[in-house]
Amino acid sequence: MQIGVPKETRPGERRVAATPDTVKTYLGLGHTVVVEAGAGEASGIADPAYAAAGATIGDPWGADVIIKIKPPTAAEIEKPKPGALWVSLIQGEREPGLLEAMNAKKLSVLALERVPRVTRAQKMDVLSSMANLSGYRAVIEAAEHYQGLFGPAITAAGALPPARVLVIGAGVAGLAALAAARALGAEVRAFDTRAAAREQVESLGAKFLHLAMEEAGEGTGGYAKVMSSSFIAAEMALFREQAKDIDIVITTALVPGAKAPTLLPRDVVECFKPGSVIVDMAAEQGGNCELTVPGERIVHNGIVILGFTDLASRMATTASRFFSTNVANLIAELGKADTFKIPLDDDVVRPALLAHSGDLLPAPPPKAPPKAAIAVVPPPAAPARKSVLPPPADAKSAQANIMKPTRRAWGTTVGSMVVIVLLFVLGRFAPPDFLRHSTVFVLACFVGWQVIWSVSPALHTPLMSVTNAISGIIIIGGMLQVGTDLDLASILGALAVLFAAINVAGGFLVTHRMLKMFARGAPSTPAKASGGHHR
């Protein structure tokens, strides 16, 4: 298979869909790679670097597989050969007719944004890897347009409080922004409609703002859903109140397949202090702020509103590396050159495949993704690419039958019946003395049974050593056997007393030593406790 990497043509796009590293990956899979001249220039990758990795510099459009960042322009749709596989972001809902046009050219279309958010597909998830970078970049852009320090400073020239940053929407981008702002020293607050976000926000050291009213905002796939109007009213009130002391707002709220919700209407924006910065990361999908102009920086009443839609692209080198690695992982999923095919039943590839050999494919029936989908998104600081997957979050320890209450109940019942029958047999035939002892024995067993179950696991060892000492009660038996004469019985009895006495003294003393150590939070005890046995 030949893989073609064209130069991005849409304005402002600096990324490229392959790097010399992924070129090597493709060659390793048995493919050949053609890179358009100058494709990596904006990402800081010169043509010789591709050539050195083994790619050909030339016309990429004749390739069997075209990999790209952005959806094709009208001109680009005409270029590939019929039947070729097209891999890029498609975002068909923004450009109606695009997909139909591609299908008319008999292209197979893999839309990268449709790769499902499941653990296995994490390594192919461009949305997450790009959102991670965008979130970071949003903070950096905000810092550039903000006229103050992020961290607090007390200097001879005056004291400064830390910048107060509000992140709205704690998805991957929001969390990345939050972490970056924290790292710069800002005081960070975050708001999200999803309850699960709270834990993640707090884990990064930010404060989670919550509304007095309860409404779960979890939609499918770890994304948020559209909220009710009363919820939105409460939300607006919260933002208005927050506006008084917030310096920087970063909004990342997106609802899949719909226009981004307007969280900061004009009147809320006007509550902010002059000099505040609003970074609207949802600008491309219509913006979370009413005043946002996509791709532009505007100033309203001294408040800076950044509507950049190319945040990830502004870090083209890193973004290209992440993006092309995601794409390479997806291509690798399709097999090596000799076994290369599009698996129509694969639960990662199928949802992303929008068109195939002249047919538009309907979306597959949505599978309910795990609730924790958002939680498996790696924290921005440590993108986890797992070589061995840990068991899924819902893996239950398969406790076998022995824990089953029914089985235990049966065991207890049968056991008691056996004991009762035995007692009846004994009552009929055994000497009354023995019967009396048996009664005592069975009762004592039950008492022990009831008393011990409540023991706390930490005390197992002391319990064992104390029962050990107590079972030294057999010393009484030995004493009973010592008589007047020095015969075998007396000597054995005395020996029994001797060994039982070791047990009694040893058991109680060891228990005492152990219990002395079980002291709460007293750092002085270890010296004493461990010093004891060296004397």
Place this chain on the structure above:
Amino acid sequence: MSGFLTVAYLLAGVLFIRSLGGLSKQETAGLGNTYGIAGMALAIGVAAASWIFTYRMTAPIGLGLLMAAILIGATVGATMARKVEMTGMPELVAILHSFVGLAAVFVGISSYRASRAETLGQKGAEPLVDPIIVEIVHRSEIWVGVAVGAITLTGSIIAWAKLKGTLSGKPLLLPARHALNAVIVLSIAGLAVPFMQAQGVDEGFPWLIIMTGLAGILGAHLVLAIGGADMPVVVSLLNSYSGWAAAAAGFTLSNDLLIVTGALVGSSGTILSIIMCRAMNRSILNVVFGGFGTAENKTSTAAPAGEVHEMKAPDVARKLLEAKRVVIVPGYGMAVARAQQSVAEMTRNLRDRGIEVRFAIHPVAGRLPGHMNVLLAEAGVPYDIVLEMEHINADFPRTDVVLVIGANDIVNPGALDDPSSPIYGMPVLEVWKSAMVVVLKRGMSAGYAGVENPLFHIENTRMLFGDAKKSIDALVAETRGSAAA
């Protein structure tokens, strides 16, 4: 006198129950031990008083024997208890069990030689049943008591040797071990027949001795066939046997206190064994007859693919200092390396910097139930930061760094998702859900269960190779050093 004795014994029994009850909570544990000592002192005191009362001054030799035995025994026991290191606790407990077994054997044989139950202690009601039945019951009591005692004795000695390392932890799996066990059990039962029919003490005596030997072999063989990893269960099982042995001696001697106390200890040991077994998702029968706990099933798991990432101590220390929440999972390796003091010091260093440090204890960590708690308590780790598995498992996703010190099988994800793993189904500490796991280990060898651990190959796992004590000491130095910087 008899009535007085009965009341005293009843009181002692109640004190023992209070003692066991007290030991179930941290706050009352010390009191529980005191109750136990009081009960024991009362029982021994009353028994001694009644002994002297019965014999007056007619038995100087017996009195001398008694005094000497108690004095020597108490001194030896006290010395052992004072000298033992907390890491040697499992061995001490095991060897103490063997003493109870030995005492039970002696009491049984002695009471067969000369039954003195009627002269001293509680005298039973006049038998209304056929005296032959009474004799048979009495002899079976002796038979059972001696057998249980002998099994406890040799079983405990083997367990002690395995824990100490004198014997290898590997199970000795004879080809026909189940058949062998069955043969021994049957012959023990069979030999009872000539013993019952014996006309005098001297005629029955050889049978009793032979049976004692057989029971001894049975006990040794049973424990020999159990792997080192199952020793916590074996030790608590032997704990219960030592109780049953005491109870059997009580039947022989017609002594209610022995019966009550033995039954208490017996059921307590049984419950501990059950708790242990549940923690490993196995049944007691599986532990005792399974011959499990070692490399037997090794072939069933393919070696997991993936590389191992190593990390050096300074980097680990840096990660710890950057973390907000740290969980330490100690295992037997920490006990072996005697690293608990260093671990405690590192914990203090981290806590002083406001880092939340907690300990996660798996129910079967170590070689004795509660082993890790004892070691950590010895080192002065506050017990409110030491948590059980159920209480901490949900917290791992929120944890920044998990430090696994010398533990292996208890953090094996294969137990949850790999049905071919021999430990499949055992609840484990789900450390891999945290942001990062650092495993301190001597090398890449498998754990006691002989199972490969996929945890070591997961992307967010780092290995810090070396002796646990040395590694932790390095971390202590690093965490303290950067505090000054």
